[in-house]
Amino acid sequence: MTTMTLQALIFDLDGVLTDTAELHYRTWQRVAEEEGFAFSRSLGDQLRGVSRRASLEAILAGRVLSEAQMTALQARKNDHFLTMLNHMTPADLLPGVLPLLDDARASGLRTAVASASQNAHAVLDRLGIRPRFDVICDGHSVLHSKPAPDLFLLAATRLNVPPSACVVFEDAAAGIVGARAAGMMVVGVGPPSRVDGANLVVSSLANVRLADLQRLVADRQPPAAEEMYA
Template identity: 50%
Template sequence: MSIKGFIFDLDGVVTDTAEYHYQAWKRLADELGIPFTREENEALRGIPRRESLLMLLKGRTYPETTLDELMERKNRYYLEYIRAISPRDLLPGARELLQEIRAAGLKAALGSASKNAREVIERLGIADLFDAIADGYSVTRQKPAPDLFLHAAALLGLPPTECAVVEDATAGVEAALAGGFTVIGIGPHERVGRAHLVLPSLAGVSLSKLLEQLSVSA
């Protein structure tokens, strides 16, 4: 079945806010007196905020109200950092591919666990290139459950079999596979190797070449 829609993860695919997330989590960890490294931050890639916080706490327990406050504090720090985001922070090839998708009459959705996804794509200047947005507010179960991508596909009015998900995180690849989507993995093979097609980045990737590669890998 031909691909009629694309669902893009945000961080690591369209832009790279990993450094901002790291700085925000690191700031929170320092305040709590918890060691936190860049390697540990890498393990949070694609993981929702609450689960990320629990991983950062490393078994330390807090009342639910405190967990809520810590998540809000981390998000406040993150929002401070992303105020500087602009179109120059788009990853190479992202805008061009989205423009080709739009020009070809295909559909595009954002499928991100981030609750700040709308603000980020507006700051990046690409909100008009998406037909739908599924974010951290859209579903209860986040990646690696397939719910977010299934919701995005429903917003596009397409079945999963007609959508390709573009992901850079293991949890996202697993979610897309569980939902019955064609999956394009962005990044190292050890992280996204289960995807149907693995690319180092979107730099220089044309829509026609991408569809050709997907047809071969199907």
């Protein structure tokens, strides 16, 4: 039997490389308050990894708006987000991001971003890490975003590696579902209660070791006793 080897790392953006997840929460909260819609932290958590359109539909909770109104609300939310984004710097990278990317490059691994965000390129530029990725797939790249597997499959295709040789880093249930549907192993970044569908759970990328990822791909199952959340 041929053993698959790890060839690529695919990263979600919001909540994995930087905490733009909080910016998304605050900007959706602002739109909801402006429009008189109910919004909560728990609902905001459910929007992690979800497209802008799907996020708005979740906030509307069955309310029907015209297409023009939907477009206007999404644009307003994005304007609020871009204003906040102007204050982002490389200091906003989450712990462990740069060492892991350096280790991946030194080991000859390919790297990609697979994010539902339509602002992924702008965020990566503000963080100063865009050149560190071989491929960037964002909210403009596919018709069906997470939890569909399309973003991850596109990333693997553009990296020219098989899905089974990829490990994905995700902080949201929608992304975990999509990555597993793509046939990839998944590292959940965050509390176990939020990423319990992942093959491996870590509190941050600072706790990731390439040896663990290589074993995930080789074994195609979670390593025994490798719960790394602290």
